[in-house]
Amino acid sequence: RVEAFDRKLASVIEERAEMALTMRQGLADRQFSLRLQPIIDVASSEPIGAEVLLRWNRPGIGEVGPADFIPVAERTGVIVDLETWVLEQAVGILRDWRLDPVTARMRLAVNISGRHIVEGNLAPLLDELCQRAQVDPALLDLEITETHLMSDVYRSIVVVDELRSQGVNVSIDDFGTGYSSMSYLHRLTVDALKIDQVFVAGMVDDRLDRTIVELLLRLGDSLGLQVVAEGVDSERKLALLKELGCPWAQGYHIAKPMSVEDATRWLKQQQALAASMA
Ligand code: C2E
Ligand code: MG
Ligand code: MG
Numbered sequence: 001r002v003e004a005f006d007r008k009l010a011s012v013i014e015e016r017a018e019m020a021l022t023m024r025q026g027l028a029d030r031q032f033s034l035r036l037q038p039i040i041d042v043a044s045s046e047p048i049g050a051e052v053l054l055r056w057n058r059p060g061i062g063e064v065g066p067a068d069f070i071p072v073a074e075r076t077g078v079i080v081d082l083e084t085w086v087l088e089q090a091v092g093i094l095r096d097w098r099l100d101p102v103t104a105r106m107r108l109a110v111n112i113s114g115r116h117i118v119e120g121n122l123a124p125l126l127d128e129l130c131q132r133a134q135v136d137p138a139l140l141d142l143e144i145t146e147t148h149l150m151s152d153v154y155r156s157i158v159v160v161d162e163l164r165s166q167g168v169n170v171s172i173d174d175f176g177t178g179y180s181s182m183s184y185l186h187r188l189t190v191d192a193l194k195i196d197q198v199f200v201a202g203m204v205d206d207r208l209d210r211t212i213v214e215l216l217l218r219l220g221d222s223l224g225l226q227v228v229a230e231g232v233d234s235e236r237k238l239a240l241l242k243e244l245g246c247p248w249a250q251g252y253h254i255a256k257p258m259s260v261e262d263a264t265r266w267l268k269q270q271q272a273l274a275a276s277m278a
Contacts, residue, residue, distance in 0.1 A: 020076035023056075023069065027085060031057050034089055036263035038255040038270065039109070039228060042242050046274040047267040049107030051143070051250060052090050053257050054082065070113070079113045080120045086110055088129060090140065093260060095133040102268050109141040111173065114148025118155045123162040137166055143173040143194060146184060157188055164189065171226070176216060185223065193220050197231025200251070204236050217246055 026032060036050035056064040073079040090108045097103035116122065122142075130137045142163065144156075160170050171192035172184065176199060195216050202209030213229070220227035229241050232251030241249055255266055 016072055016076055019069070019072050020078045022058075023073060023076075023078045024081065026056060026058065027081060031059070032082070032085065033057060034086065034260060035257035036093075036108075036260055037250055037257040038263060038266055039107075039248055039250045040254055040270065042229075042238070042246050042249050044274055045270070045277060047106065047270040048248055049109070049139070050263050050267070051109040051257075052086060052111070054086055054111075066111075074113050074115050077115065077119070080116050083110075083112060083116050084120075084125065087126065091126075091129040091133050091135050094135045094139050097264070098135065100268075102271050103264065105139070106267060107139045107141060109143050109171070112142045112144055114144065114151045114156065117144065117148070117159050118152045122159060123166060126163065126168055127166055137168045141169040141171050141192060143171050145173045146175070146177070153187065160188055160190065164191070169226075171228070176212060185219075190225065192226035192228060195227065195229045195246075197251075200229050200231045200237060200241075201233075203240060204234075210240075213241075213246075214244055217244055220247075221245075 033055050035053045035055055037053060038050045039048045040046065041048055054066050054070070056069055058064050070079070073082055087110060090110050094108055097106055112122070126137060126140070129135070130140075163170055169191040171194055172190055173194045174196040175193040177196045193216060195213060199209045199212045199216070203213050204210075217227055226247060228248040228250060229246050230250045232238050232241065232249045233253045235253060237251070238249060238253055258266065
């Protein structure tokens with residue numbers, strides 16, 4: 001028997017294992033934090049809640065974005081621990097928000113990796129967290145990307161159904177980019193679609209992108225799904241989305257991701273602003 005040893009591959013695997021260890025230690029050392037990016041109702045400008053975005057403050061390196069560590073966390077399985085922590089924090093924020101009538105019905109969207117859906121214990125975990133904190137599970141939206149749903153479609157369907165029967169909402173993130181979106185809608189019942197930034201980015205100048213956005217809005221409408229447009233970074237895009245009847249939106253033009261305290265303040269101010277305009 002002959003086996004090939006690839007020095008490069010070995011060092012990649014070693015690097016990953018090391019990073020996984022560093023992430024686990026970082027989690028124990030409280031190096032991870034959350035940013036919240038507000039989501040608004042386009043027609044009324046009322047705040048709906050926020051999306052939870054993970055950050056890693058690496059000693060000696062500084063703040064690292066999810067693109068730099070989520071893929072490794074997924075490959076090494078650390079993602080389950082990371083997202084368990086994110087979910088604990090998110091439920092804690094919802095519990096705090098309950099204390100103020102202005103924020104009591106605001107929602108949080110949490111990104112969940114496909115590996116977590118397949119290998120984790122999401123339904124019992126959320127059931128326990130929500131019960132203990134007395135938080136309504138309907139205030140949680142779990143965002144899953146299509147590419148992730150693909151890894152084990154059958155198991156994903158079982159878990160998604162279980163979560164939804166508990167009252168948790170499930171949405172498909174970056175909808176339209178995985179090229180299989182339509183076939184998913186057949187097999188998987190979800191609550192919402194998030195229109196990918198790519199289409200929103202091109203919407204103002206590109207006819208095809210605009211048509212895709214229009215189609216996704218109609219699709220969501222006829223299937224009774226909530227639709228969120230993300231990457232709304234200009235007034236023109238927000239105005240166009242309003243014209244097209246897009247229900248909810250998120251993006252730099254509305255608000256950037258911020259600390260939990262700042263986001264909470266922003267949501268309250270936005271609520272007051274929307275009320276004064278109504
Ligand atoms: P996503 O879920 O599609 O999140 C939206 C990303 O777009 C965020 O980047 C956000 O900061 C960015 N963004 C928001 N508004 C705008 C805008 O107007 N223009 C542009 N160009 N970008 C905008 P971020 O925070 O770097 O997150 C990137 C991705 O990392 C997320 O994409 C999500 O897939 C993943 N991610 C973040 N946190 C978690 C997590 O806890 N678990 C998992 N599995 N994935 C996560
Ligand atoms: Mg997301
Ligand atoms: Mg997205």
